Amino acid sequence: MTERIDQTKTTERSLPNAELFRPVVAPENKLWLIDAHCHLDDDAYDEKREDVLSALENEGVEAVVNPGCDETSSLKALALANQYDRVFACIGTHPHEASSYTFEWEAHMRTLAGEKKVVAIGEIGLDYHYDFSPRDTQRNVFERQLALAKELDLPVVIHSREACEDTLAILKNFGSSIRALMHSFNEDPKIWEELADFGYSLSLGGMVTFKNARWPKELAKCVAADRLLIETDGPYLAPVPYRGRLNLPWYAARTLETIAELRQESLPMLAKQIRQNTIAFFALPFGASTADSAYCSTKSKIGGASSAIRRGETF
Numbered sequence: 070m071t072e073r074i075d076q077t078k079t080t081e082r083s084l085p086n087a088e089l090f091r092p093v094v095a096p097e098n099k100l101w102l103i104d105a106h107c108h109l110d111d112d113a114y115d116e117k118r119e120d121v122l123s124a125l126e127n128e129g130v131e132a133v134v135n136p137g138c139d140e141t142s143s144l145k146a147l148a149l150a151n152q153y154d155r156v157f158a159c160i161g162t163h164p165h166e167a168s169s170y171t172f173e174w175e176a177h178m179r180t181l182a183g184e185k186k187v188v189a190i191g192e193i194g195l196d197y198h199y200d201f202s203p204r205d206t207q208r209n210v211f212e213r214q215l216a217l218a219k220e221l222d223l224p225v226v227i228h229s230r231e232a233c234e235d236t237l238a239i240l241k242n243f244g245s246s247i248r249a250l251m252h253s254f255n256e257d258p259k260i261w262e263e264l265a266d267f268g269y270s271l272s273l274g275g276m277v278t279f280k281n282a283r284w285p286k287e288l289a290k291c292v293a294a295d296r297l298l299i300e301t302d303g304p305y306l307a308p309v310p311y312r313g314r315l316n317l318p319w320y321a322a323r324t325l326e327t328i329a330e331l332r333q334e335s336l337p338m339l340a341k342q343i344r345q346n347t348i349a350f351f352a353l354p355f356g357a358s359t360a361d362s363a364y365c366s367t368k369s370k371i372g373g374a375s376s377a378i379r380r381g382e383t384f
């Protein structure tokens with residue numbers, strides 16, 4: 070949740086022509102996209118949520134992970150997940166809502182974590198761009214939820230905006246004791262290098278298609294293939310050429326195409342690898358054959374095997 074959507078541009082009534090978003094080289098598997106981060110519970114989807122959810126399969130979307138932003142949205146995400154097979158929920162308090170965090174909600178999260186469709190704690194983190202909650206509250210709530218995720222053995226989805234130093238300082242205290250996904254990451258690849266050493270993953274969204282998005286494009290080129298996920302971050306950040314519109318899970322295809330171009334890799338193979346990464350990160354109940362995942366070279370990419378080699382580890 071990084072950009073307030075222009076509500077005047079979200080009123081389109083019909084779903085766009087999906088053919089426009091299909092890649093030139095179609096992967097052999099019809100269900101090939103997993104959107105690792107889409108706020109389907111957001112009010113922006115109210116008028117077309119049912120249409121979007123019932124169109125997922127036709128548009129090649131195997132699953133959507135719906136993060137929570139506070140107690141209400143986490144419960145809404147879980148209700149959607151319980152209603153639709155292809156939706157999975159994260160529960161957590163976004164830095165914007167940190168002021169609303171209570172011990173009661175924390176206790177409730179502990180119970181909800183046992184639900185079958187809850188796959189992570191998120192999205193949590195720090196946002197010093199908007200500062201909707203005081204920074205010390207944001208840090209405290211971020212740390213409490215990281216500790217909770219560690220205790221519950223659930224992965225975490227992290228939002229960090231203009232708070233890179235503090236995010237890194239807090240994450241260093243947890244290191245590889247947690248499994249983290251840096252969502253909609255827009256920082257210098259040097260920062261990513263430190264996080265990759267903890268074994269974390271990274272998801273890229275529509276920003277990678279924006280002309281002036283320097284860091285997402287750099288990251289798309291250097292992240293190890295086995296650490297990369299894709300997302301829409303809907304309703305925000307729709308990829309070019311749909312920037313400013315309501316973002317839909319299958320727009321992730323456009324993001325994926327751009328990443329494949331930047332990496333100069335085969336789109337179907339990259340899609341397959343990213344699908345496997347997403348299934349593994351969230352432990353989604355889909356078949357994940359790893360037989361052909363070795364196609365993607367991790368040489369000179371940050372994270373994965375290459376970082377392990379740099380650190381002298383055996384794996």
Ligand SMILES: [Zn+2]
Pocket residue numbers: 070071106108136192302
């Ligand atoms: Zn988000």
